[in-house]
Amino acid sequence: MLDVWVLGADMTRIGRRDDSLQDLMAEAAHGALRAAGLEAPDALVVAAMNPEEFVGDGNFASNVGAYLGLAGTPAIRVETATSSGAAAFYAGFAQVAAGLRRTVLVVGGEKMTHLDTPRVSELIGRSIDPYERSYGATMPALAALVTRVLMARHGVGPREIAQVAVKNHANALDNPYAHFQRAVTVEEVLESRMVADPLRLLHCCPISDGAAAVVLTAERAAVRVAGIGQGSDTLALRHRDDLTGFAATRAAARAAFAMAGFGPERVEVAEVHDAFAPFELISLEDLGLVPPGKAGHATLDGETARDGRLPVNPSGGLKARGHPLAATGLAQIAECVWQLTGRAGRRQVDARVALAHSIGGLATNNWVTILEVERSQALP
Numbered sequence: 001m002l003d004v005w006v007l008g009a010d011m012t013r014i015g016r017r018d019d020s021l022q023d024l025m026a027e028a029a030h031g032a033l034r035a036a037g038l039e040a041p042d043a044l045v046v047a048a049m050n051p052e053e054f055v056g057d058g059n060f061a062s063n064v065g066a067y068l069g070l071a072g073t074p075a076i077r078v079e080t081a082t083s084s085g086a087a088a089f090y091a092g093f094a095q096v097a098a099g100l101r102r103t104v105l106v107v108g109g110e111k112m113t114h115l116d117t118p119r120v121s122e123l124i125g126r127s128i129d130p131y132e133r134s135y136g137a138t139m140p141a142l143a144a145l146v147t148r149v150l151m152a153r154h155g156v157g158p159r160e161i162a163q164v165a166v167k168n169h170a171n172a173l174d175n176p177y178a179h180f181q182r183a184v185t186v187e188e189v190l191e192s193r194m195v196a197d198p199l200r201l202l203h204c205c206p207i208s209d210g211a212a213a214v215v216l217t218a219e220r221a222a223v224r225v226a227g228i229g230q231g232s233d234t235l236a237l238r239h240r241d242d243l244t245g246f247a248a249t250r251a252a253a254r255a256a257f258a259m260a261g262f263g264p265e266r267v268e269v270a271e272v273h274d275a276f277a278p279f280e281l282i283s284l285e286d287l288g289l290v291p292p293g294k295a296g297h298a299t300l301d302g303e304t305a306r307d308g309r310l311p312v313n314p315s316g317g318l319k320a321r322g323h324p325l326a327a328t329g330l331a332q333i334a335e336c337v338w339q340l341t342g343r344a345g346r347r348q349v350d351a352r353v354a355l356a357h358s359i360g361g362l363a364t365n366n367w368v369t370i371l372e373v374e375r376s377q378a379l380p
Helices: 021-036 060-067 084-097 117-125 130-134 139-154 158-172 186-191 247-260 277-286 295-300 325-340
Strands: 005-011 043-047 075-078 103-110 194-196 210-217 223-232 269-271 353-358 365-373
Touching: 005 021, 005 325, 021 060, 021 103, 021 210, 043 060, 043 084, 043 325, 060 075, 075 084, 084 103, 084 210, 084 223, 084 325, 084 353, 084 365, 103 325, 117 139, 139 194, 139 277, 158 186, 158 277, 158 295, 210 325, 223 247, 247 277, 247 353, 247 365, 269 325, 277 295, 325 353, 325 365
Parallel strands: 043 075, 043 103, 269 353
Antiparallel strands: 005 210, 005 223, 103 210, 223 365, 353 365
16 A cells, blocks of 8 residues: 655635635635645545535536536545545545555535525434434434433533533634634533533534645655544444444544554644534544543643643634535644644644544544654654
């Protein structure tokens, strides 16, 4: 297997955008190509969760390829619900690692804010088990169920969960790409409107538009893909043995660290999937970044703050940077690349190894990607 490197990365500003999905993808894709110093890739991988319903377009890989002026470039589309961007990154990685392509452009995006919230929730909800959905289950409702179990069995308190949102909103203040650039307090989080008990509005990520892209290459560059792993679980929550952790994340982390040849102790910055604030706490332990039962205390104590032992979601995470579904996994990777190469501006941390973690659906198709900077390219 060949080494795979990230040659360039870019993303759009995330939020409520008037641009079309194709325009957003073009902005991110051309930005990544410019950053890579490349006019055209050997192949294109496109991530979009449900463009047929969200924007009314199908055959989307060819659609985007033509829009980018790359109609003659082989293109495929990848979809694993909300982790589609990370899955597309894997598809591009695999092509380069196998020696099939020298350069691959991976771009993902979503356009959702033009639809009303109930419609968006219904479309996202199609990624959960149909039987559970038939009884009225939604993504927030099932996330709330998981949160209730976490609080009851592991003693995680409301302030620990709220602090995740507080931290990530604070980080997003320094991210010009973020959907929200407003600080919040623990009290504001705990007093915000109830969505699905015990989850309140400020525990939940927003509906966002945006796109992100990376260029992968077989040529030596500043950032190497050290490891990548995928994990899966039952679609139905009722069929799972454990509701206080995500088996798909644990499997993905094992595979990624095995490929990298080192463990979580080497990770110095992480972008973790926090579509709901308690998911960050769950995932920190699933990834092995924090000992079991310690994620809440670590968050309250500032260990995961930008100036802490292990900065988590310096971008603001899904909670504040935003969550344009198929763009998110790539936006996380772009943030990691910028952190490793000293291009993160005021949110810069000192790191040589970064981890990106993406959840698909209600943790049914999860990904972990580990990036490592060449020592000659690392921050002093």
